[in-house]
Amino acid sequence: MTPTSYSPSEMMIVVAARQLAGARTVFVGVGLPNSACNLARYTVAPELELIYESGVYGARPARLPLSIGDPALVTGATAAVSMADLFGLYLQRGLVDVALLGGAQIDRFGNLNTTVVGDYARPKVRLPGSGGACEIATNARRVLMIMRLSQRAFVDKLDFQTSPGHLTGGDARARLGLPGGGPQTVITDKALFDFANPEREMQLIECYPGVSPADVQAEIGWPLRIAENVGETPAPSAEELRLIREELDPRGLYRSA
Numbered sequence: 001m002t003p004t005s006y007s008p009s010e011m012m013i014v015v016a017a018r019q020l021a022g023a024r025t026v027f028v029g030v031g032l033p034n035s036a037c038n039l040a041r042y043t044v045a046p047e048l049e050l051i052y053e054s055g056v057y058g059a060r061p062a063r064l065p066l067s068i069g070d071p072a073l074v075t076g077a078t079a080a081v082s083m084a085d086l087f088g089l090y091l092q093r094g095l096v097d098v099a100l101l102g103g104a105q106i107d108r109f110g111n112l113n114t115t116v117v118g119d120y121a122r123p124k125v126r127l128p129g130s131g132g133a134c135e136i137a138t139n140a141r142r143v144l145m146i147m148r149l150s151q152r153a154f155v156d157k158l159d160f161q162t163s164p165g166h167l168t169g170g171d172a173r174a175r176l177g178l179p180g181g182g183p184q185t186v187i188t189d190k191a192l193f194d195f196a197n198p199e200r201e202m203q204l205i206e207c208y209p210g211v212s213p214a215d216v217q218a219e220i221g222w223p224l225r226i227a228e229n230v231g232e233t234p235a236p237s238a239e240e241l242r243l244i245r246e247e248l249d250p251r252g253l254y255r256s257a
Helices: 008-019 032-042 083-091 133-139 172-176 213-217 238-248
Strands: 025-027 049-052 056-059 098-101 116-118 123-126 142-146 183-187 191-194 203-207 225-232
Touching: 008 032, 008 142, 008 183, 008 238, 032 049, 032 098, 032 142, 032 238, 083 133, 098 133, 203 213
Parallel strands: 025 049, 025 098, 098 142, 142 183, 203 225
Antiparallel strands: 049 056, 116 123, 183 191, 191 203
């Protein structure tokens, strides 16, 4: 890959990292979200504290972790506590600025499915389930979602609702009493979306270089809401790509696809 070219995964990592500008605490998993958070620490959020579901706060992993139970997570960490303490004392107290989530399915209001594809009793695919995602989506001040764009993932109706987004839209979260702010941004491999409208419906706000709104609609399972002014997301800079390739993921575990 040349210094001026980049993979879809690299674009997603860069866009997600830019969304973390100024954040102080982030609840994160492994893979692309982890790469994005560590890139943000090098660039737009030097004070960012990484929080992992396994009980690690302020992680400074010396290498990319392979799972949330990877011992590398505790290297240089501020604290290693029980999962119960992490969720009760940090997350549920409202101390997590941002969370990064993904899923098998997402709908127009940012609700996520990580449980089953197909009928719950006789599913086509049984997925890992919620883990801590439901609690994270409920309590984090804002949620960023990272998912590859496809009609299989961006569906008109979830097969199972695992984690709350904006529920049925509008003020549905507030009426139910959910404390967190819900989904703010959806980062994909083709475009960027937000929910900045009264209905709290996902809307296209930026296309990546070479991608049109029609290309995006072709991968969405409902008539897509499009913002009044759709911009073009800036491509990754040479320095952002260097950091990903040389410092964060030199073996190409997550950035190459």
